[in-house]
């Protein structure tokens with residue numbers, strides 16, 4: 457037998473042997489219990505308040521807060537943009553602080569109070585920030601707007617509480633709602649339509665910096 461023929465035969469032998477080994481691993485022998493290819497996901501009970509209503513859920517531990525809100529509670533006002541913490545479309549308030557709901561697991565929020573855009577105001581009685589966004593035309597397609605509004609509400613609260621930002625020259629000074637402050641603090645909320653200047657106008661009015 458020449459060398460090429462020997463090589464071909466040994467390759468075929470290797471492939472046949474590998475296939476037999478794989479089959480032996482995947483197929484259980486007679487009388488044994490078949491192992492599920494994908495085990496059931498681990499779930500955990502979690503209870504939290506959303507917009508003043510308490511919810512008791514049993515969730516896959518990998519469920520993000522964003523998916524819990526949108527898919528389980530059907531609160532679809534909170535938007536999924538990037539799902540990677542880059543756009544801010546999913547911003548909600550948790551115990552008054554803004555967070556990206558796509559970066560947080562729902563089971564981390566047992567006992568927390570979550571506020572989404574649906575809980576800020578009603579059609580009959582808009583939150584002042586919602587009314588200001590309408591007045592100043594602070595959106596175009598509106599996809600980023602729920603996150604922008606939740607973030608804007610939290611920003612003004614941060615300024616009121618004296619939480620410093622990178623825009624401050626003097627970190628110890630009390631922050632004010634200047635345009636530079638507002639822009640810096642809103643920099644995690646991206647708007648593909650480019651409504652930034654109108655968003656600042658709305659925020660400045662609610663902050664009392666403009667009329």
Ligand code: FES
Pocket residue numbers: 535536537538539540541542543544545546547556557558559
């Ligand atoms: S969807 Fe959460 S930051 Fe983009």
Ligand code: FES
Pocket residue numbers: 594595596597598599600601646647648649650651
């Ligand atoms: S209004 Fe369209 S992305 Fe902001």
